[in-house]
Structures are given as structure tokens and as C-alpha cells.
Amino acid sequence: MNIQESVIGIDLGGTKILIGEVTKGGEILGAKSYASNTENQTKAVEVLLNALDDYTQNIGFIAEKQVGIGVGLVGRVDYKSGIWLEIEPGKTNPIPLAEILNVKTGLSVSLGNDVVCATMAEKQFGWGRETNDFIYLNVGTGLAAGFVVEGRITQGGHFNAGEIGHTVIDIHSDIACGCGRRGCIERLASGLGIKEEALRHLKDYPKSVLAKNQAELTGKMVLHAAEEKDELSGKIIDNAALQLANLIMNMVRTTDPECVILGGGVTRNEHFFQKILDNLQSNTIRFVTKGVVRSKLEKDKVGLIGAAVIGMNLGNEGGKE
Structure with a gap:
């Protein structure tokens, strides 16, 4: 070589x-x-x-x-x-x-x-080869995004652009976030947020399969349990998918992208990915002509x-x- x-x-x-x-x-x-x-x-x-x-x-x-x-x-x-x-x-x-x-x-x-x-x-080797206007939404342990508009990524005056995990999606929530606000989407729909949601509600679902592994619980385990029809896991994942879909639709209205790319380990779960798509309103995303897709690159x-x-x-x- x-x-x-x-x-x-x-x-x-x-x-x-x-x-x-x-x-x-x-x-x-x-x-x-x-x-x-x-x-x-x-x-x-x-x-x-x-x-x-x-x-x-x-x-x-x-x-x-x-x-x-x-x-x-x-x-x-x-x-x-x-x-x-x-x-x-x-x-x-x-x-x-x-x-x-x-x-x-x-x-x-x-x-x-x-x-x-x-x-x-993504811009150099992924979906960015097909469009100069896209949003990369990373849903992993945390939640953040990159915005590319006319081929340029936005980083902000204080290098803090894209911290959309701190978007409040539940104004009545009592769930505190490290940013100082309550009801941020990162506390509900990231890998860590999904795990925390499960731990918060396990006392009300003592028969949940998640109760057997509280000390080792992960967001991935909640995702798999939802696929197996566990009631608590299903409710958590349904809500997380709905809130991520709402976040995507809000971001689409902001920068008018041709593509929204979902990266990070959480959205690799097919069941969860499909639920996100099912919650998207067609009129809102009609100009996202290349779709809401998953990254082509290895996570x-x-x-x-x-x-x-x-x-x-x-x-x-x-x-x-």
C-alpha cells in the first residue's frame, strides 16, 4: 500500500x-x-x-x-x-x-x-454530496445538531450553535436539565434521557422487564424492551419519538433544509426510527425533498x-x- x-x-x-x-x-x-x-x-x-x-x-x-x-x-x-x-x-x-x-x-x-x-x-462524504442545505441531528447519549445552509455550517458568535437538546418541549415538566431549564428534549429523547425516564417511572410499573436490571439499565435496553411490547418502555419510546418528530419539524421551519440526517446510536433502532417518521406531518416537511434519513456513515x-x-x-x- x-x-x-x-x-x-x-x-x-x-x-x-x-x-x-x-x-x-x-x-x-x-x-x-x-x-x-x-x-x-x-x-x-x-x-x-x-x-x-x-x-x-x-x-x-x-x-x-x-x-x-x-x-x-x-x-x-x-x-x-x-x-x-x-x-x-x-x-x-x-x-x-x-x-x-x-x-x-x-x-x-x-x-x-x-x-x-x-x-x-456528512457534508464531505455523506448526504452532503447531494445537497448544500441539510440538518444533521445527532441522537446519542446527548442530543445536538449541525445546520448547513448554502454549503456553510453555522457555529454561532460564541461557538454554541446547534445545542437544540436544550429546546423545551414540555413547558409543564418538572424535569430539571443541567442548562437550568425544565422540560428540555434531551432529558426525554436522548439515550441518557430515555434511561432516566425509565428509572423515574419504574415504581409505577413493577412488572416491567426493565425492573430486573435497574442498576445496569441503558437507553438501548429500553428501546429493545419497547420492541418486545413492554408497556413502560413502549410509552417512553412513543413519547420520545413524538418529541423528536416535533423537534425536527420545528428545525425544518427554521432553516428550510432539503434533508434531515439522523445520526447517533439511538436512531439506528429501526422500530424507533419508523415511529419518528410516523409522527412527521407531511405538510410541514413537504420541502424536505431528500427526506428524513439516517446517516450513511458508520456511527x-x-x-x-x-x-x-x-x-x-x-x-x-x-x-x-
């Missing part, structure tokens, strides 16, 4: 760091997963640097030359200055991560929010590919040399 150039992609999430080597055509030449630590940004960066050392020394690179590094990060990122601003509100410690990696490796570095990176992967690798994409486009995405 004679490959001239590649980009190092780093996808730092809440539970894992995925490091890999990616070609400019989006092919992953190699990758390794490491446990992450997002207790705070200082610790997260320390773990990231150790993981990069391990990858470099024990995995190595296939291409003759690495032309840059792209890093996707959980939280808020100033991609213009190469600064990781915060993991989440209350965990704020701005770190010049692009400069740190540049000094360490001698390579140009670009940073981006993890969902922004996934959106960039466990989309963040890595997206990180590499921003590493390939340093002039457009704000690299640090």
Missing part, C-alpha cells in the same frame, strides 16, 4: 477517545480507542496526549506523510483560535489545545465541536472522519500552525 498523505483524526468524547489515520478520500487506515476522562479539561488533555503517544509508538502510520491533525471535542470550541473553551457549563477552563498539539507534533492542527465534526463528515467512526475532515480544511476551518 503506497499512500502519500493522510490526516490524524482525534475524536474525544465523554467516554472514549478514538485516534486514527484517515486519507483525504475518507478511508480510515487505522484506528484505536482509548478510555477518556472528562472530569475536567486538564485531565482530558493529559489523557489525550498519552493516547496520542501510544498510537504513534505502538500503532504507527501507514501514509508516507501526515499533513495535519483534526480534533473533535465534546463541548464548546473556538475553532478560529484553536482553543477548547469548555466541556460543559460549570466545567470551563480554556485550553489552547491546537497550540499544544502543534508544539508536540509539528503539524498544523484544527479543532471543532464533536457534532460539528460529524456534520462536516462509531463518523466523529473520527469528521475530525479528519477539519484537519484537511485548515484554511476554511481555522487551524493553528
Whole structure:
């Protein structure tokens, strides 16, 4: 295999760091997963640097030359200055991560929010090849979106665009969200939200199959139980699908996309995906001509590919040399 150039992609999430080597055509030449630590940004960066050392020394690179590094990060990122601003509100410690990696490796570095990176992967290698106007909605442990309008992704004046998990969909809810409001969709329809809903209501459904595994309960388990006609799980999933459909229809009215792409592990469940589609009102989404679809990209690798994409486009995405 004679490959001239590649980009190092780093996808730092809440539970894992995925490091890999990616070609400019989006092919992953190699990758390794490491446990992450997002207790705070200082610790997260320390773990990231150790993981990069391990990858470099024990995995190595296939291409003759690495032309840059792209890093996707959980939280808020100033991609213009190469600064990781915060993991989440209350965990704020701005770190010049692009400069740190540049000094360490001698390579140009670009940073981006993890969902922004996934959106960039879709733009470069997924549905974005068919349209310049789309929304990428990531429904995983949390919930966020990337908005591409006329070929450009919107990141906002404070690098906080797309945090639609904090859209209130139940004004009468008493479910508190970390953002300080109540009734946010992330608390009801993300993987974590689905799990929390089940735990909140289990006392009223002692015969639910979920009662047997409370200590190990996951959103995925609730999704599977709903497919098996468990009453509690069915109600939770029905409500989550309805609220996600409402969110999609609200977003469609905002940016007028041709396509809405659903990413993240939760929407890979066929039963849940179909319920979301069933709740969409045809008149509202009539201009979404390419449909509400699922990502074509592998869910466990989309963040890595997206990180590499921003590493390939340093002039457009704000690299640090």
C-alpha cells in the first residue's frame, strides 16, 4: 500500500477517545480507542496526549506523510483560535489545545465541536454530496445538531450553535436539565434521557422487564424492551419519538433544509426510527425533498472522519500552525 498523505483524526468524547489515520478520500487506515476522562479539561488533555503517544509508538502510520491533525471535542470550541473553551457549563477552563498539539507534533492542527465534526463528515462524504442545505441531528447519549445552509455550517458568535437538546418541549415538566431549564428534549429523547425516564417511572410499573436490571439499565435496553411490547418502555419510546418528530419539524421551519440526517446510536433502532417518521406531518416537511434519513456513515467512526475532515480544511476551518 503506497499512500502519500493522510490526516490524524482525534475524536474525544465523554467516554472514549478514538485516534486514527484517515486519507483525504475518507478511508480510515487505522484506528484505536482509548478510555477518556472528562472530569475536567486538564485531565482530558493529559489523557489525550498519552493516547496520542501510544498510537504513534505502538500503532504507527501507514501514509508516507501526515499533513495535519483534526480534533473533535465534546463541548464548546473556538475553532478560529484553536482553543477548547469548555466541556460543559460549570466545567470551563480554556485550553489552547491546537497550540499544544502543534508544539508536540509539528503539524498544523484544527479543532471543532464533536457534532460539528460529524456534520462536516456528512457534508464531505455523506448526504452532503447531494445537497448544500441539510440538518444533521445527532441522537446519542446527548442530543445536538449541525445546520448547513448554502454549503456553510453555522457555529454561532460564541461557538454554541446547534445545542437544540436544550429546546423545551414540555413547558409543564418538572424535569430539571443541567442548562437550568425544565422540560428540555434531551432529558426525554436522548439515550441518557430515555434511561432516566425509565428509572423515574419504574415504581409505577413493577412488572416491567426493565425492573430486573435497574442498576445496569441503558437507553438501548429500553428501546429493545419497547420492541418486545413492554408497556413502560413502549410509552417512553412513543413519547420520545413524538418529541423528536416535533423537534425536527420545528428545525425544518427554521432553516428550510432539503434533508434531515439522523445520526447517533439511538436512531439506528429501526422500530424507533419508523415511529419518528410516523409522527412527521407531511405538510410541514413537504420541502424536505431528500427526506428524513439516517446517516450513511458508520456511527462509531463518523466523529473520527469528521475530525479528519477539519484537519484537511485548515484554511476554511481555522487551524493553528
